[in-house]
Amino acid sequence: MDVIELESFVNNPPHGFSVESRAGCRVVKWDQESSCVFIDEIQSGKGKVVFCNSPGREVTVRTLGEYTDLRRQLTSKTIYILVSACHETKVDEKKKGDVQAFGYYVVAINGNHPMIRWEMERGLDMTISSVAGESYTVDVDVSDALQGWVGESYQILVDAGKIKPIWRDTHFTIKYRSDALFDFPYWFGFSKRQFKVTYHGR
Secondary structure, three states: OEEEHHHHHHHOOOOOOEEEEEEEEEEEEEEOEEEEEEOOOOOOOEEEEEEEEOOOEEEEEHHHHHHHHHHHHHHOOOOEEEEEEEEEEEHHHHHHOOOEEEEEEEEEEEEEOOHHHHHHHHHHHHHHHHHHOOEEHHHHHHHHHHHHHHHOOOOOEEEEEEEEEEEEOOEEEEEEEEOOOHHHHHHOOEEEEEEEEEOOOO
């Protein structure tokens, strides 16, 4: 697992990534044979960043074959998502949970790691078995893994002061769309699932 500040990622892309500057934005290209990227277009402090060929934070599958292919990718490649580092102010507290984002970080998780692969397969199996034959939505949440990696005492330097971040947008979503005509559980929101990926040490 790795956590890289977005600007550092763009300025010094890791192996398998390259960056091109185009008309006011930076386009990130990546090796689809070794990576799964679930990152939406983002407006950073230094301009727009676009991850070419990324489905964004949500990926939709419509057949068992598409699901099987996505499952294989998730359990054999490195998964990249973009998370927000936020800070809760007293004003935010009064708004009950609204927080201000002050930075963006790319989280990379090795889906081929035995424990990560096991957690991913177990989470997907539980989802499939509970909504077989129906449409469903499942959030794959990496908040526990992220917090475990950075540690409880982790702080970020912001405006000459250190802030303990509150992590937001720590998931990507898989949407399965069945052809069932009377998919009542999905219509009424009963086919929403979530599972968490945890951290297993450096």
